[in-house]
Amino acid sequence: MQDKKEPKKYKNSFLNWIEYRLPIISYLEKEYGDYPMPKNANYFWSFGALLTICLVVMIISGIFLAMYYTPHVDMAFESTERIMRDVSFGWLIRYIHSNGASFFFIVVYIHMIRSLYYGSFKYPRELNWLLGVFIYFIMMATAFLGYTLPWGQMSYWAATVITNLFSAIPFVGEGIKTWLLGDYTVGNATLNRFFALHYVLPFVIFGVVGLHVAAVHVHGSNNPAGIEVKEPEDTVKFYPYMLVKDTLAFCVFGIIISAVIFFGPNLMAEVDNYIPADPMVTPAHIVPNWYLAPFYAILRAVPDKLGGIVLMFAAIAVLFIIPWLDNSKIKSCSFRPLYKWLMILFFVNFFILGYVGMKPATGIYLLLARLGVIYYFGFLLVITPFMHRFEKNIILPNSIHEIYKKKK
Amino acid sequence: MLRKFAIIFLVITINSNLFAAESSKEKLIKQDWSFNGITGTYDKAAIQRGLKVYQEVCAGCHSMNLIYYRDLEDIGFSKEQIKVIASEYTVLDGPNDEGEMFERPARPADKFVDPYMNAQEARLSNNGSYPPDLSVINKSRKGGADYIYNLLIGYEEPPADIVLGEGMYYNKWMDGKQIAMPTPLYDGSVDYEDGTENTAIQLAKDVTVFLQWAAEPELEERKRLGVKVILFFIIFGIFVFLSKRRLWKQIH
Amino acid sequence: MTTPYLVLTVTLIFIFLFIYMVSTVVWGKVVSANDKKAELNKEETRRDFLHVSTITIGAIGSATFMWPFIKSMNPAEDTLALGTTEVDISNIDEGQSITVTWRGKPVFIRKRSKEDIAEAKNAKLSNLPDPEKDSDRVKKEDWLILVGVCTHLGCVPSGQKVSDKKGDFNGWYCPCHGSHYDTSGRIRKGPAPDNMEVPPYKFLNDNTVLIG
Structure with a gap:
């Protein structure tokens, strides 16, 4: 055998040693060092990084909570309060985890709004959008499962209501429900499996996030102008330019989330969840978590049980086909004067649906919910596919670099 | 444009629960609690007085089974004092070597002793209503401490158009305006040792502070740490901002 | 620290x-x-x-x-609060032992016989791997109180019941790797490096002892 010398790529011999055996150094350098970002990317492009941080913080705090938590109907509530009282810094870890979940969704919604507004889901990034919606879907499942764990009144009744959705499926519904619960009602078997699934799903999310990020890096990130990168002048390196921007965004995020964690830790929680679960008494105002509320509003907007459930799942399913609904060649809404406002109305509408979902389904709220549902589907299924035929767009710049030249 | 929208979205989302809590109903009379605000702390003397009110009035019906006697160290009792306080109660322990349950005086490591053996006995003694556990009561009611305080002093003669259920009392803060608990606090219900006047309002205030402490014993530590963490993010943020500005100066 | x-x-x-x-x-x-x-x-x-x-x-x-x-991984406050155990020792006869739990560990309480005490006192300190006087290990001569955990790798030695194997020195014998302890709980033979630990305790009265 030939005594071949290892190539010397790096000055540091340790890095060289690793690189020769596992080219992870050059991978990191390529994907997170020299990775070209469109230089006009604004702070909305920092929300991806924020989400990664959120996910890691949620997983870490979750693992530690799992060390102190007991998944048993008789002890779950008490062990949660034990974490708050007796475990050193237990209150901090729990509040990080519970408020972190809410902020995770705030950030994910902004990330999705950015993607919709600037057309990041369009060719060639459709798969990215699909993976993203898939992550969002597992996130909702994980959040729901986690919400049942403290075993307060809201936990118990949320679990009851959501699992009862499945009983609406004709013929097999009851069977599926019982199979999901492992009992005739929500009970200890349910709590145990919910805990097991809540523990494992974040790692599934982590894996899909890996694919999501890898897919972004194939064609590079989109940008506010929605035009593809043409020359090296259009981009900056991820390190240090984007990293420092992401870190600044993280600092602002850190201030906001700390304000909530330390000074209003229960602002986004339901008070009833501090009452231990009681299968005999349903709380008077049962509401879903705010981040699931828009879909809850859609569910209640339909007077038929099965119809409501079908519509609710359709509302999530329709997100998957968005890349094939929007046929406009223009990506960024900044260059679509009319569609832009309809898009913003869509976001406002989604938010109103969320608000309505947390209110009793009567009178004005029911009317609002129904209007909201009509616009939700109308925008996605009617306005989006046909808008570009009527709309005259603003002329796009030739390249990203040109935008900067004009400014000067 | 989108940026402004996002900020509004964020602010409203965070506040939406607050709006939800305050709409429709009568406004609670807000108190200026010492534990409110960024630098809020507990008034330990008030908590100790509140403990006395709890022991002499509330504890007849309401359990607090998430609180241990040892927790009283937080509110300024010494280890010896706590031993004395605990030993005034009896707990059922066992089985002993003969396989029998036996009674012994409570120790600091015991939880607050329940007034009833179980929920059934509690219901039987209270006309079918279950007196809720008070350990986290301030966290489990909308309005928190203010709600509890208002409820305690909110007993009134019922208006003519309201028919009260049997054994029910009129209280405008309760859901449905009827409550199974009779007026708990009167002027002079409890004698204070430190000379604070024992009006019903003062008793209600003190016991509310005590319940707030019971619900959130970590409050002081939390707020102190919070100031530090936010300060860190501000300082770090300034450094990052300066770094960012220098780096991006070369671009454009 | x-x-x-x-x-x-x-x-x-x-x-x-x-x-x-x-x-x-x-x-x-x-x-x-x-x-x-x-x-x-x-x-x-x-x-x-x-x-x-x-x-x-x-x-x-x-x-x-x-x-x-x-x-947060340190013992929580409720765990720390359970750090004491009260034991009634009035029913233990001479030469008998009982095992109680303290902080989740077994604690041996033995009422030693005259011979046991004499044996423990007469052992030559120079022969011991971990020299310690018997008087330093007990508060009352009759009563030997030990954390019943072998100092080698944490097994529980046998010797509590009359029928148990007590080792060459009439104290305790660890079945895991063959350490022999004497009637003062001191290591005499085998791989264990130290004597069995004496927990903090005090006699509340003649019949009760408080461990921890």
């Missing part, structure tokens, strides 16, 4: 040094790459200092973030 704190402090120092070194090296690279563009050397050094400080503050922040998580 307890061990976890020591480990944490050392780790923190290492993280700090590591980050500082890495950031200096990496930033050196970036700055040299930018050298072609940059004209002012003065500004370079200032920038260098600013960036390194930023990275260092960030690193300290991330390290401190882990602190509450690490600290």
Whole structure:
């Protein structure tokens, strides 16, 4: 055998040693060092990084909570309060985890709004959008499962209501429900499996996030102008330019989330969840978590049980086909004067649906919910596919670099 | 444009629960609690007085089974004092070597002793209503401490158009305006040792502070740490901002 | 200082040094790459200092973030509060032993016979692997109270019941790796390095002892 010398790529011999055996150094350098970002990317492009941080913080705090938590109907509530009282810094870890979940969704919604507004889901990034919606879907499942764990009144009744959705499926519904619960009602078997699934799903999310990020890096990130990168002048390196921007965004995020964690830790929680679960008494105002509320509003907007459930799942399913609904060649809404406002109305509408979902389904709220549902589907299924035929767009710049030249 | 929208979205989302809590109903009379605000702390003397009110009035019906006697160290009792306080109660322990349950005086490591053996006995003694556990009561009611305080002093003669259920009392803060608990606090219900006047309002205030402490014993530590963490993010943020500005100066 | 704190402090120092070194090296690279563009050397050094400080503050922040998580793994307050056990010893006959739990560990309480005491007292200290006087290990001669955990690898030695194997020195015998303890709980033969531990205890009266 030939005594071949290892190539010397790096000055540091340790890095060289690793690189020769596992080219992870050059991978990191390529994907997170020299990775070209469109230089006009604004702070909305920092929300991806924020989400990664959120996910890691949620997983870490979750693992530690799992060390102190007991998944048993008789002890779950008490062990949660034990974490708050007796475990050193237990209150901090729990509040990080519970408020972190809410902020995770705030950030994910902004990330999705950015993607919709600037057309990041369009060719060639459709798969990215699909993976993203898939992550969002597992996130909702994980959040729901986690919400049942403290075993307060809201936990118990949320679990009851959501699992009862499945009983609406004709013929097999009851069977599926019982199979999901492992009992005739929500009970200890349910709590145990919910805990097991809540523990494992974040790692599934982590894996899909890996694919999501890898897919972004194939064609590079989109940008506010929605035009593809043409020359090296259009981009900056991820390190240090984007990293420092992401870190600044993280600092602002850190201030906001700390304000909530330390000074209003229960602002986004339901008070009833501090009452231990009681299968005999349903709380008077049962509401879903705010981040699931828009879909809850859609569910209640339909007077038929099965119809409501079908519509609710359709509302999530329709997100998957968005890349094939929007046929406009223009990506960024900044260059679509009319569609832009309809898009913003869509976001406002989604938010109103969320608000309505947390209110009793009567009178004005029911009317609002129904209007909201009509616009939700109308925008996605009617306005989006046909808008570009009527709309005259603003002329796009030739390249990203040109935008900067004009400014000067 | 989108940026402004996002900020509004964020602010409203965070506040939406607050709006939800305050709409429709009568406004609670807000108190200026010492534990409110960024630098809020507990008034330990008030908590100790509140403990006395709890022991002499509330504890007849309401359990607090998430609180241990040892927790009283937080509110300024010494280890010896706590031993004395605990030993005034009896707990059922066992089985002993003969396989029998036996009674012994409570120790600091015991939880607050329940007034009833179980929920059934509690219901039987209270006309079918279950007196809720008070350990986290301030966290489990909308309005928190203010709600509890208002409820305690909110007993009134019922208006003519309201028919009260049997054994029910009129209280405008309760859901449905009827409550199974009779007026708990009167002027002079409890004698204070430190000379604070024992009006019903003062008793209600003190016991509310005590319940707030019971619900959130970590409050002081939390707020102190919070100031530090936010300060860190501000300082770090300034450094990052300066770094960012220098780096991006070369671009454009 | 307890061990976890020591480990944490050392780790923190290492993280700090590591980050500082890495950031200096990496930033050196970036700055040299930018050298072609940059004209002012003065500004370079200032920038260098600013960036390194930023990275260092960030690193300290991330390290401190882990602190509450690490600290939370210590025994919680309810565990610490259960640190004492009260034992009624009025029913123990001479030569008999009982086992009680204290902090989840077995505690041996033996009422020693005259011979046991004499044996324990007469042992030559120079023959012992871990020399300790019997009088230093008991508060009342009759009563020997030990944490019943072998100091070798944590097994529970046998010798509590009359029928148990008590080892060559009439005390306890550890079945895991064959350590022999004498009637004062001292190691006499076998791989264990130390005598069995004496827990903190006091006699509340003639019939009750408080361990912990």
